Amino acid sequence: MYRSDISKTVISRLPRYFRYLGELKDKGTERISSGELSKLMKVTASQIRQDLNNFGGFGQQGYGYNVEYLYDEIGKILGLDRPHNLIICGAGSLGTALAGNPDFINRGFKIRGMFDVDPVKIGKFLHGIEVHSNSEMDEFIRENDIDIAVVAVPGEAAEGLKDKLIEYGIRAIWNFSNTDLNVPEDVIVENVHLLDSLMRLSCDIDSYAAKKVKSNGKG
Amino acid sequence: MYRSDISKTVISRLPRYFRYLGELKDKGTERISSGELSKLMKVTASQIRQDLNNFGGFGQQGYGYNVEYLYDEIGKILGLDRPHNLIICGAGSLGTALAGNPDFINRGFKIRGMFDVDPVKIGKFLHGIEVHSNSEMDEFIRENDIDIAVVAVPGEAAEGLKDKLIEYGIRAIWNFSNTDLNVPEDVIVENVHLLDSLMRLSCDIDSYAAKKVKSNGKG
Numbered sequence: 001m002y003r004s005d006i007s008k009t010v011i012s013r014l015p016r017y018f019r020y021l022g023e024l025k026d027k028g029t030e031r032i033s034s035g036e037l038s039k040l041m042k043v044t045a046s047q048i049r050q051d052l053n054n055f056g057g058f059g060q061q062g063y064g065y066n067v068e069y070l071y072d073e074i075g076k077i078l079g080l081d082r083p084h085n086l087i088i089c090g091a092g093s094l095g096t097a098l099a100g101n102p103d104f105i106n107r108g109f110k111i112r113g114m115f116d117v118d119p120v121k122i123g124k125f126l127h128g129i130e131v132h133s134n135s136e137m138d139e140f141i142r143e144n145d146i147d148i149a150v151v152a153v154p155g156e157a158a159e160g161l162k163d164k165l166i167e168y169g170i171r172a173i174w175n176f177s178n179t180d181l182n183v184p185e186d187v188i189v190e191n192v193h194l195l196d197s198l199m200r201l202s203c204d205i206d207s208y209a210a211k212k213v214k215s216n217g218k219g
Numbered sequence: 220m221y222r223s224d225i226s227k228t229v230i231s232r233l234p235r236y237f238r239y240l241g242e243l244k245d246k247g248t249e250r251i252s253s254g255e256l257s258k259l260m261k262v263t264a265s266q267i268r269q270d271l272n273n274f275g276g277f278g279q280q281g282y283g284y285n286v287e288y289l290y291d292e293i294g295k296i297l298g299l300d301r302p303h304n305l306i307i308c309g310a311g312s313l314g315t316a317l318a319g320n321p322d323f324i325n326r327g328f329k330i331r332g333m334f335d336v337d338p339v340k341i342g343k344f345l346h347g348i349e350v351h352s353n354s355e356m357d358e359f360i361r362e363n364d365i366d367i368a369v370v371a372v373p374g375e376a377a378e379g380l381k382d383k384l385i386e387y388g389i390r391a392i393w394n395f396s397n398t399d400l401n402v403p404e405d406v407i408v409e410n411v412h413l414l415d416s417l418m419r420l421s422c423d424i425d426s427y428a429a430k431k432v433k434s435n436g437k438g
Contacts (some may be wrong), residue, residue, distance in 0.1 A: 001322075011422055015415035019397070041399075093319045093346075097312035103397055103414045107419070115436035127312075147424060148417075172424045174417060178238070178322055180260075190420035192411065195322045200391060201409035202298035202328070203230055205366060205391045217430035 006054050006077065013051060014074050016041070016066045021071040033064035085145050086174075089161055090152035091116040091124075091131045094176055099149060100127035112144045134164075143169045148172045155179040225273050225296065232270060233293050235260070240290040252283035302327040304364050305393075308380055309371035310335040310343075310350045313395055317369060319346035331363045353383075358391045361386045374398040 006014075020041055024032060034052070038045035052065060053075050075081060086104075088095045091114045098104075099111055115129045116122060121131045132140060140146070149170045151158055158177035165173065166187055173189045175181055178196075181189050239260055243251060253271070253305050257264035270282060294300060301317075305323075307314045310333045317323075318330055334348045335341060340350045349360060359365070368389045370377055377396035384392060385406055392408045394400055397415075400408050 012419060015412070015418040016399075018418065019415070020414075077422060078418045078420065079424055084421050085422070093312070093316035097316040098413075100312045101413065104417060107414065107418070109417060136370075148420065172420055174420055180235075188420065188423045190416055192233070192413065192416055193238075194317075194320065194411065195326060196238065197305065197411055198323060198328060198411055199234040199237065199297045199299065199326070200231060201367065201391055201393055201407065202303050203233065203296060204407045204409075205298055205303070 010051050010054055011077075014078055017051070018071065018074045018078060020076065021067055024067045026070050029067050031064040032067055036064070080108055083110055084148055085109045086148045087137070087141065087144075088114045088129075088150040088152055089116075089134075089137075089165070090114075090150075090176075091118070091121045091126060095150070096126045097137065097154035098176075099129050105116050107146070112146060113140055115140075123197055137164065138168045141165075141170060145191060146170065148174060148217075150174045150176065151181070152176045229270050229273055230296075233297055236270070237290065237293045237297060237299075240286055240293065243286045244290050248286050250283040251286055256284070299327055302329055303367055305330045305367045305369060306356070306360065306363075306365050307333045307348075307369040307371055308335075308353075308356075308384070309333075309369075309373075309376075310337070310340045310345060311371065314369070314371035316347045317371060317395075318348050328367070331365060332359055334359075356383065357387045360384075360389060365389065367393060369393045369395065370400070371395045 005192050020037070034045040034048045037048050041048070052070065055070065073173045085110055088099055088111060095114060095116075099114060102133070104111065111129055113125060114129050114139055115134050117134055122133045124131050141149075147170075149165045149172070151161060151165075151173055153161055158175070158179050160180060162173065162181045162183065166183065170188050173181065173183070173187065175189050175191045178193060179190065183189055249310070249362065249404060253264040253267045256267050260267070270290065272288065301412070305328055307318055307330060314335075318333060323330065330348055333345060333348050334353050334356055335350050336353055341352045343350050358369075366389075368384045370380060370384075370392055372380055374396045376392070377398050377400060381400045381402065385402065390406050392400065392402070392406065394408050394410045395413070397412060399410065403406055
C-alpha cells in the first residue's frame with residue numbers, strides 16, 4: 001500500500017486513527033469492530049469502513065480490525081517507520097516550545113538544531129538543542145540529513161527564509177508563521193495557522209454566548 | 220447574516236479569506252474580482268464565488284468585491300467585533316509561547332491569566348501575564364468574564380482539567396493537548412493537534428524523498 005493510492009482527505013484523517021489505535025494497543029486491545037471504533041472516535045462506522053478499506057482485506061466481517069496490524073500499517077503510511085531530522089528556524093518562544101515537545105521525539109522526529117538571527121541566542125542550548133546562526137544553515141542541512149524545516153519566525157521573515165530553505169534542499173516545511181508560503185510543486189507545506197484556528201473558535205462562540213449568559217444568569 | 224446560516228466548511232475557510240482581505244485592505248486595494256482573489260489564494264474562482272455568496276449581494280458582476288466591506292462582514296462572523304477574554308491553562312513552554320503571541324491581542328483576544336499546578340510557577344509573570352493556582356480558576360473565570368480557555372497541559376491532565384473548566388462555565392476550549400476532549404453538546408472545542416499535523420507532513424514526504432535523494436545526488 002502506498003501513500004499515493006490514498007486520497008488526501010483520508011490521509012488527513014490518518015493521524016487521528018493512528019492516535020486511537022495506539023491507545024487501544026497500549027490497553028492490550030487486539031481487535032476492534034468499526035462499530036466500537038465509531039463510538040470511540042465519534043465518526044460514523046461507514047466512514048471508518050470506507051477509510052480503513054484503503055488498507056484492504058484486514059477488516060474481516062465479524063472479526064473486526066486487527067489493532068496492531070492496522071496501527072503498524074498506518075504508521076508506515078505516515079512515514080513513522082523511519083526517523084525524520086528537523087531543524088527549527090526561529091528560537092523565539094514558539095520555536096523553543098516546539099523544541100521541548102516530547103511527543104515529537106517519541107515518534108521519531110529528531111530536532112537536530114535551531115536557527116536564529118539574534119546574536120544573543122546563537123550558541124545557546126534550548127531544551128538541549130543548540131541555536132546556530134542562519135549563515136550555518138546550508139551546511140547544517142546537508143551534513144545532518146535534515147528533511148523537515150520548522151518555520152517559527154514572524155510572518156514578514158517567513159517568505160525570505162522559505163526561499164533559503166528551498167535553495168538548501170528542504171522539501172518539507174512545517175509552517176507556523178501566520179502567512180501562506182508560495183512554494184514550487186515539489187515542496188510540501190503543512191500549515192499551523194494559530195490565529196486562524198482561534199478565529200474559528202471565536203466564530204462558533206457567538207452562537208452559544210447568548211445562551212451562556214442566560215443560563216448562568218451572571219451579573 | 221448570522222453564523223448559523225453558513226456551513227461549517229465555509230466557516231473553516233473564513234479565517235483565510237479574512238487574512239487575505241486584511242492584507243489587501245492594508246495595501247489600499249478597494250475592490251477585487253473573484254478571478255484575482257483566486258490567483259492570490261490558489262483556490263478556484265468558482266469556490267470563492269460560492270463561499271462569498273454566503274454574504275449575499277456585494278460581489279457584483281464586473282465590479283468585484285468591496286474589500287473593506289467583505290473584510291468587516293467576515294470579521295463580524297468570526298466574532299472579532301467584540302473582545303474575547305482568555306485564560307491559558309498550563310504555564311509550560313507552549314502556554315508561555317501562546318501568552319507571548321502578539322497576533323492574538325491584535326485581534327481582540329486578551330489573555331487575562333495563566334494557570335498552573337506547579338508552585339514554582341504560581342505568582343510569576345510570563346509575558347506580563349500572572350500565573351495563578353488552579354484553585355483560583357473558578358473565581359477568576361467568573362470575575363474576568365472569561366469566554367475561552369486554552370488547554371496547554373499534557374494529554375493525561377487534559378480530561379480532568381476540561382471537566383473543571385466546564386463546571387466553571389467555560390463553553391469554548393482551544394485544545395493543544397494531544398488528545399480529543401469529550402464535551403457536552405453546548406461546549407465547543409477547536410483542536411490544534413501538533414503531532415497529527417507533523418505526521419501529515421511526514422506522510423507526504425515519503426512520496427518526495429526518493430526524488431530528492433536522486434536529484435541532489437548527495438552522499
